[in-house]
Amino acid sequence: MNLFETVRTNVKAIDVVLMAGFQPNRSKMICCPFHNDKHPSMKVDRRYFCFGCGAKGDAIDFVSNYYGLRLKEAAEKIASAFSLSYDNSRYSDCVQKAVVAKRNEYQIWAEKKCELFAQLSRIHEQLRKMKIEYAPKDREDSEWSPLFVMAAKELTYVDYLYDYCMFEAAEDELKLKIDEITKEMEKIEKRMYDTESGISGSDAGQIRERLAV
């Protein structure tokens, strides 16, 4: 049990009222410390309730209001006064942190996956445009543009990667492979860049402009 549970289970309002030095009468009534009370108008038992001002609560509330402490401080004060041992391992804090960590983990993964698919789509679109743009004009076209050859080849590969990531790989498998796949994408971009660079500078500039997605 945590601090609050331990205190609430073990200590009644009347226990802390006695601890604070009040002497309940035979009807378990005391003069209310929360309003100017001349005659006992606060009933104290497991909880307390004042018929004069309506103040009410349990042991922790009483100590909190009487000593001007926060609820946690009040609970700690009671636990200490009654020598209650409670689970102080900050279990709930740990659970809370684990929940947050798990949430972050999911979010990071979702973003990573999103980035990968965006990259795949972008490269796919660039290659598709390249392939159309540099396709041989007719059958007699003896010399195929290196850009067309590269685009056709890489497009097949990107298609394969896309299908794999999107439909084939299980989530856990994708988690293991995502860095590898991202590196593959970088390699493809490098090959695209190298093929473009193989063409004269001004042409490469024009190509990039035309293919800009």
Ligand SMILES: [Zn+2]
């Ligand atoms: Zn009162």
